[in-house]
Amino acid sequence: MSRLRLPLISVGLALAAGASAARADGLIVSLSSREVVIASNYQGGSITVFGAALDKDGEVRPPGPYDLVVTVRGPLETIDVREKTRTLGMWINREGRDFVRAPTFLAVLTNRPVAEIADPETLKHEDLGLEAAAERRIAGAGEKLTGEDAAFVAALRRLQEGRRLWREDPRGVDFIGASLFQGEIALPPNVPFGTFDVEVRLMQGGETLARETTSFQVVKSNFEARVAGLAEDQRLAYGLAAVALALLSGWLASVIFRRD
Amino acid sequence: MQIYLPIAELPVDVLLVLAMSLAVGFVSGMFGVGGGFLMTPLLIFIGVPTAVAVASEAPQIAASAFTGVLAYWRRRAIDFKLGAVLLVGGVFGSAVGVAFFNSLRAAGQLDAFIAVSYVLMLGTIGGLMLVESVRSNLDRAPKPRPRRTPTRRFFDRFPLKLRFRRSMIHASAIPLAGLGAFIGFAGAVLGVGGGFLLVPALVYVFRVPTAVVVGTSLFQILVTMLASTVMHATTNASVDIVLAILLMIGGSIGSQFGVRVGQKLSGQRLRLLLAVMLLVVAGRFLADLVIEPDEPFSISQTERA
Numbered sequence: 001m002s003r004l005r006l007p008l009i010s011v012g013l014a015l016a017a018g019a020s021a022a023r024a025d026g027l028i029v030s031l032s033s034r035e036v037v038i039a040s041n042y043q044g045g046s047i048t049v050f051g052a053a054l055d056k057d058g059e060v061r062p063p064g065p066y067d068l069v070v071t072v073r074g075p076l077e078t079i080d081v082r083e084k085t086r087t088l089g090m091w092i093n094r095e096g097r098d099f100v101r102a103p104t105f106l107a108v109l110t111n112r113p114v115a116e117i118a119d120p121e122t123l124k125h126e127d128l129g130l131e132a133a134a135e136r137r138i139a140g141a142g143e144k145l146t147g148e149d150a151a152f153v154a155a156l157r158r159l160q161e162g163r164r165l166w167r168e169d170p171r172g173v174d175f176i177g178a179s180l181f182q183g184e185i186a187l188p189p190n191v192p193f194g195t196f197d198v199e200v201r202l203m204q205g206g207e208t209l210a211r212e213t214t215s216f217q218v219v220k221s222n223f224e225a226r227v228a229g230l231a232e233d234q235r236l237a238y239g240l241a242a243v244a245l246a247l248l249s250g251w252l253a254s255v256i257f258r259r260d
Numbered sequence: 261m262q263i264y265l266p267i268a269e270l271p272v273d274v275l276l277v278l279a280m281s282l283a284v285g286f287v288s289g290m291f292g293v294g295g296g297f298l299m300t301p302l303l304i305f306i307g308v309p310t311a312v313a314v315a316s317e318a319p320q321i322a323a324s325a326f327t328g329v330l331a332y333w334r335r336r337a338i339d340f341k342l343g344a345v346l347l348v349g350g351v352f353g354s355a356v357g358v359a360f361f362n363s364l365r366a367a368g369q370l371d372a373f374i375a376v377s378y379v380l381m382l383g384t385i386g387g388l389m390l391v392e393s394v395r396s397n398l399d400r401a402p403k404p405r406p407r408r409t410p411t412r413r414f415f416d417r418f419p420l421k422l423r424f425r426r427s428m429i430h431a432s433a434i435p436l437a438g439l440g441a442f443i444g445f446a447g448a449v450l451g452v453g454g455g456f457l458l459v460p461a462l463v464y465v466f467r468v469p470t471a472v473v474v475g476t477s478l479f480q481i482l483v484t485m486l487a488s489t490v491m492h493a494t495t496n497a498s499v500d501i502v503l504a505i506l507l508m509i510g511g512s513i514g515s516q517f518g519v520r521v522g523q524k525l526s527g528q529r530l531r532l533l534l535a536v537m538l539l540v541v542a543g544r545f546l547a548d549l550v551i552e553p554d555e556p557f558s559i560s561q562t563e564r565a
């Protein structure tokens with residue numbers, strides 16, 4: 001009996017892997033959900049990314065010791081970092097740096113610290129890790145960062161981490177057995193809206209063996225979306241509605257609490 | 261209980277916001293001020309972006325001003341002609357204020373400008389009131405009534421003289437519209453109604469009887485804040501209607517209790533309390549400005565790439 005079952009299982013696995021055997025990339029990636037809806041009671045959430053590493057034969061078997069880097073990038077924006085300096089006895093914003101097309105949300109999940117996975121040049125070139133993400137996007141800086149620029153790079157990372165929008169988790173990817181993996185993408189209450197790109201890299205000795213991408217959406221629920229949409233698209237009508245509301249509530253208060 | 265603010269894009273505790281607006285409403289009812297100068301900083305403190313805080317305060321101030329206007333209207337204590345002249349300036353001031361607000365925001369100097377303005381404005385008014393109330397506490401002798409046949413002031417020579425029957429004044433429209441413009445500007449930039457600026461100016465500079473001043477100033481604040489709301493909504497899309505509703509509920513209930521308590525206190529004591537409060541808020545902003553911050557860096561996001 002058991003003799004019969006084993007080959008059957010391998011056939012099943014081979015069949016299951018067969019679909020992806022044609023993919024030379026060697027990674028299968030999926031998400032627990034494709035959409036996160038933010039309603040008025042939203043207090044943060046999470047999405048699980050899971051998958052399997054394949055070798056060249058499409059077998060669910062690890063191609064030796066490897067690293068996994070899961071990078072989740074939220075909508076891109078120009079982020080402006082400013083520094084207060086003492087001016088006329090007051091602390092006022094003076095210097096500033098723009099970070100162009102920077103992800104408003106960035107989560108980097110790995111199985112060990114990114115610095116151990118690849119050398120700094122590779123990390124920067126391949127946009128892996130928070131440090132590299134900040135360094136790559138600073139506007140008007142040379143190849144080698146000056147001390148001033150480096151301070152802004154560090155500040156961007158520190159501030160975004162403080163707002164829980166950027167996160168680097170060196171133990172964010174768990175292996176299940178030898179080749180299956182999973183990681184949890186935590187989304188804070190102040191998560192931005194839009195498309196989040198998920199990039200999974202299978203790496204070995206600092207080299208990318210395989211790369212697979214997918215994405216999910218963070219959307220406002222009906223009511224929130226409608227309010228925000230109106231505020232943006234029907235500006236005058238929205239403003240007039242706010243005016244009507246103010247007059248109505250002022251009048252209501254005067255009727256309810258009338259004392260003369 | 262958390263609620264998500266769709267424009268500020270962050271969840272806030274409903275009870276916290278209601279409690280804050282109740283407290284500010286109480287204060288505003290007690291002293292007869294709008295309370296914007298307290299509410300805007302509080303909103304910024306709990307994490308609402310400055311732009312959204314200022315813009316969402318405008319409809320709330322308008323709502324509470326409207327309640328007041330209705331009450332004073334029934335008592336015929338509003339000089340609509342004077343109000344209209346103030347408004348000509350006020351709407352112009354708001355428009356300039358909103359434009360100025362947007363350029364400050366783009367330059368990253370909005371927070372600093374607001375902090376410096378609060379320190380100067382609240383510090384000056386609070387300081388003057390404190391000196392005045394301490395002085396009048398010290399010498400209990402009745403003060404000579406302000407004369408109604410005033411000496412000529414520099415702006416009495418301005419043209420465009422108008423007679424305001426209900427206020428019993430005869431003054432040029434130019435300084436009045438200028439005053440209105442300044443209040444409108446301050447309202448749009450700082451998220452304050454400006455009652456604490458307008459009332460003393462009308463009483464002490466233009467010698468309008470106190471009975472008419474409050475109603476007229478509320479009328480001017482009402483229209484300016486409505487204009488501000490529309491302008492913030494059209495230029496910035498930064499009016500958070502959910503936040504505004506919360507502020508209106510708390511504010512209108514709180515002010516009813518404030519009015520009752522305020523009526524039991526003497527005018528002198530009220531002015532002393534208000535002065536102390538203005539100075540405390542000014543001090544808080546001053547501390548933020550002059551004390552070295554733990555984190556000198558700050559972030560602002562601009563357009564989506």
